[in-house]
Amino acid sequence: MPARRAFRLAVCQFQVSPSKEANLARAREFIRRAAAEGARLVVLPEMFVCPYVAELFPRYAESFPDGEALRMLREAAREEELFLVGGSIPEREGEKLYNSSFVFDPGGNLLARHRKVHLFDVDLPGGLSFRESATLSPGAGATVINTPLGTIGVAVCFDIRFPALFSEMACKGAEIVVIPGAFNLITGPAHWELLLRARAVDHQVYTVGAAPARDSRAAYVAFGHSMVVNPWAEVIARAGPEEAVLTAEIDLNHVTRVRRELPLLNTEARSMNQRPEL
Amino acid sequence: MPARRAFRLAVCQFQVSPSKEANLARAREFIRRAAAEGARLVVLPEMFVCPYVAELFPRYAESFPDGEALRMLREAAREEELFLVGGSIPEREGEKLYNSSFVFDPGGNLLARHRKVHLFDVDLPGGLSFRESATLSPGAGATVINTPLGTIGVAVCFDIRFPALFSEMACKGAEIVVIPGAFNLITGPAHWELLLRARAVDHQVYTVGAAPARDSRAAYVAFGHSMVVNPWAEVIARAGPEEAVLTAEIDLNHVTRVRRELPLLNTEARSMNQRPEL
Numbered sequence: 272m273p274a275r276r277a278f279r280l281a282v283c284q285f286q287v288s289p290s291k292e293a294n295l296a297r298a299r300e301f302i303r304r305a306a307a308e309g310a311r312l313v314v315l316p317e318m319f320v321c322p323y324v325a326e327l328f329p330r331y332a333e334s335f336p337d338g339e340a341l342r343m344l345r346e347a348a349r350e351e352e353l354f355l356v357g358g359s360i361p362e363r364e365g366e367k368l369y370n371s372s373f374v375f376d377p378g379g380n381l382l383a384r385h386r387k388v389h390l391f392d393v394d395l396p397g398g399l400s401f402r403e404s405a406t407l408s409p410g411a412g413a414t415v416i417n418t419p420l421g422t423i424g425v426a427v428c429f430d431i432r433f434p435a436l437f438s439e440m441a442c443k444g445a446e447i448v449v450i451p452g453a454f455n456l457i458t459g460p461a462h463w464e465l466l467l468r469a470r471a472v473d474h475q476v477y478t479v480g481a482a483p484a485r486d487s488r489a490a491y492v493a494f495g496h497s498m499v500v501n502p503w504a505e506v507i508a509r510a511g512p513e514e515a516v517l518t519a520e521i522d523l524n525h526v527t528r529v530r531r532e533l534p535l536l537n538t539e540a541r542s543m544n545q546r547p548e549l
Numbered sequence: 550m551p552a553r554r555a556f557r558l559a560v561c562q563f564q565v566s567p568s569k570e571a572n573l574a575r576a577r578e579f580i581r582r583a584a585a586e587g588a589r590l591v592v593l594p595e596m597f598v599c600p601y602v603a604e605l606f607p608r609y610a611e612s613f614p615d616g617e618a619l620r621m622l623r624e625a626a627r628e629e630e631l632f633l634v635g636g637s638i639p640e641r642e643g644e645k646l647y648n649s650s651f652v653f654d655p656g657g658n659l660l661a662r663h664r665k666v667h668l669f670d671v672d673l674p675g676g677l678s679f680r681e682s683a684t685l686s687p688g689a690g691a692t693v694i695n696t697p698l699g700t701i702g703v704a705v706c707f708d709i710r711f712p713a714l715f716s717e718m719a720c721k722g723a724e725i726v727v728i729p730g731a732f733n734l735i736t737g738p739a740h741w742e743l744l745l746r747a748r749a750v751d752h753q754v755y756t757v758g759a760a761p762a763r764d765s766r767a768a769y770v771a772f773g774h775s776m777v778v779n780p781w782a783e784v785i786a787r788a789g790p791e792e793a794v795l796t797a798e799i800d801l802n803h804v805t806r807v808r809r810e811l812p813l814l815n816t817e818a819r820s821m822n823q824r825p826e827l
Contacts, residue, residue: 389816396810409819432813434712434751458811462750465782469747472740473712504743532674533736535710538667541687 281310315358349379386410459494593636627657664688737772
């Protein structure tokens with residue numbers, strides 16, 4: 272009988288305020304609650320330290336390894352003995368800023384850093400415009416981490432719209448992809464669940480969408496609705512718009528089974544070999 | 550004011566029997582009905598000439614330009630003066646068979662042929678197994694056609710699960726992708742709508758899924774539920790499991806608008822340029 276390869280995961284969906292100190296305390300409290308529920312992998316939302324406003328990112332930015340947010344994440348992972356995907360924060364390196372997700376192991380060691388590859392520059396119907404590129408630079412590729420829990424890919428928000436990035440993660444062995452993301456009240460109802468289910472079904476992975484809780488007074492109102500989807504594209508856990516610790520059981524044997532029944536990765540590889548131009 | 554670039558499309562969802570002659574007559578009748586409803590682009594289902602059983606494909610196969618199905622399609626396009634995506638048929642070339650979709654213009658001229666790239670070889674839960682590769686060979690790439698109605702991509706059924714093929718179509722200018730497909734009672738309820746919406750939202754195209762009507766006595770029971778999805782991932786027309794002429798209004802200005810609001814194609818291109826390894 273194969274090892275069960277199953278564990279509990281939690282998404283911390285909390286409101287984000289303009290006070291970095293308050294946000295860090297809130298995040299720490301939610302990580303504690305997630306640990307108390309038995310979670311071995313915990314995921315925080317995108318830009319959980321600051322309002323989601325491009326012009327404010329420089330004011331909240333930190334450089335690895337220093338900074339209050341990075342210290343809190345490292346210590347929380349170690350104290351609660353869990354794998355922690357620290358949502359994302361504005362990261363400074365030299366002259367540049369990135370929207371970066373830092374991942375720590377239960378020893379408090381940095382496992383990986385994913386810098387959002389696809390920046391959110393849009394002019395949505397209803398007048399919602401956003402220009403992440405006003406202050407941020409894009410990352411350069413997919414992030415996949417081998418852990419004792421399984422092989423984990425990390426993407427940030429708008430990255431979810433780009434299947435090639437997920438193909439790359441799947442080729443590198445990803446079985447779970449965590450996506451800290453702050454969709455809004457236009458794209459959220461239209462596409463958040465669809466995209467989490469689409470990436471799960473295409474690449475036969477668990478997808479985990481980690482959103483901030485909704486705060487209708489905020490400059491940018493997040494959709495909420497953190498969600499966990501299995502590799503058959505079924506939503507197995509779903510939060511509302513309000514604060515929540517969302518837990519789900521991840522069973523990686525399910526990934527193996529779906530990939531055996533519907534061998535998409537092999538079919539893709541075979542068809543690529545057929546194509547004279549590639 | 551820009552030209553409206555809008556037209557009516559129809560999907561012919563009919564039952565397929567073991568009689569090729571009866572299937573061709575049924576298809577011809579549905580094309581007539583679609584024309585009477587004002588459709589300028591008409592789409593037939595996958596393998597509309599024969600039962601969807603791999604071992605039977607050789608018996609029903611035709612070679613271009615001869616064969617009863619190809620003749621019917623060519624003449625129907627010309628007589629009804631419409632663009633016709635002839636679902637798919639088993640096509641023979643030399644020793645090989647393909648699952649091929651032939652597209653004709655209102656003059657009865659062949660515009661394109663798409664050979665299904667990704668063959669359906671699966672072992673689904675509940676005991677449904679299928680081996681298209683037992684009798685078929687795969688096609689070699691994306692098919693995109695410039696027409697006065699707009700730029701049309703063609704994919705067949707299982708192809709819909711492979712985003713890279715759709716990326717290629719979008720890069721080549723596709724604004725509408727038609728997908729003759731015969732999902733079954735396992736994958737249909739789970740994934741048919743999801744995949745049509747996913748491909749639409751990722752590549753900002755209209756997607757058109759053309760299925761046979763359900764026949765619960767058939768060896769392979771098709772799901773039905775032909776569907777048209779707009780580039781914002783909204784289902785704008787949807788059939789049930791039974792026979793139907795499904796019509797929808799296609800407005801290519803909607804493609805242009807969504808691509809301007811949410812510039813995914815530009816973002817993808819920019820991010821690819823950032824990546825040192827590509």
